[in-house]
Amino acid sequence: MATHSTCATPIKGTHMRIIELDACGVPVTGAGGQVSVTKGFVQVSMEPQYEDGTEFFERTADGTPCVNQKDDPTLKRLNLTSQFCEVNVSAAALMISARELTTGTPTTGTGFALAEGNPTRRYSLEVWQEVAGAGACDASGQQRYIYNAWPNVGATQLGSYVVENGRSTLETTSETRGATAQWVALVGASYLPAGETIDPDEHWVWNVTTTPPPTIGCDPTTL
Template sequence: MATHSTCATPIKGTHMRIIELDACGVPITGTGGLVAVTKGFVQVSMEPQYEDGQEFFERTADGSPCVNQKDDPTLKRINLTSQFCEINASAASLMISARELVSGTPATGTGFALAEGNPTRRYSLEVWQEVAGAGACDASGQQRYIYNAWPNVGATQLGGYTIENGRSTLETTSETRGPSAQWVSLVGSDYLPVGETVEEDEHWVWNVTTTAPPTIQCDPTTLAA
């Protein structure tokens, strides 16, 4: 157990980063992969999925409780719901396993086409938040951030999309898995304490850091090896 603890009050969501993974949860480096950083999201909501523990209850012949015990619940995965007010064609194609529509030279993603079938593509999802109040900066004057990471996300389904006299919001729902060891070394190490890692059964990372979020831009980039 740590001898000291950090307290911080999270507020707002300022940056989101989506990084393409392979089927094993390993970040894809070089031109075969995709990295997108955006602020055009409305919210990301998280709903942990637990399996209830098995309950053992037995009465004696006179009706008195003889055995009364229940196992602890088990966390199976986390369901994520993301809503976007700005649609990045490349990032959306990745998240919902759609075919990206491309035009021009250099190639520019202009849209996507969604086919029937299983959503197979995977990605990691990171969200940065501000720290509210007097704790917004550390003792040395450096700005602090809340870093949220779901290192292995997939099974993403497209939610409702309404066209009306108003803004249209793209919604996705997805499920988490445990991370690959390569995700930590290639992605998460910049925002975790030195020497820390993410274990194979850990689905959500939350950390207070002074490392600034990546730069927001519409054009997708790639991940260096």
């Protein structure tokens, strides 16, 4: 048990990073993978999906409750809904398993084409928040951040996209799986306390850190 605790008030969302994973949830390194960092998101909404526990209830012959017990619910996964006001072509194509449209040298992504079929591509999703109020900096004067990470995300579906006399928002819905040791080593370790890790059955990480977020840029990079 921790002997001290950290209190922090999360506010806003400042950075999002999307890192390509393979089918096993391992980050794709080198030229075959991509990393995108953006601030052009409106919100990320998380909804836990639980399986209700089995209920056991039986009455005796005179109607008196004889057995009255219910098992605990089971967390199966987390559903994420992300909304984007700025469309980063490379990141969007990755998230919704679309084919990126490219041109020129160096190769530049200009759009994407979405085909019928199953969404197979996977990625990790990280979001940084500010810390509000007096706790915005630690005792040594370093700025603190709230680090949210969903280390293994996929089954992403495209949500509504409206063209009208107003802004258009790209929406996606996706599901989480547990983290991999490779993701922790290559990505998450920088934002976790020294010596901490993430277990394979853990789907969401929330941590207060002084490690700053990555640099925002339209062009994708690699691990």
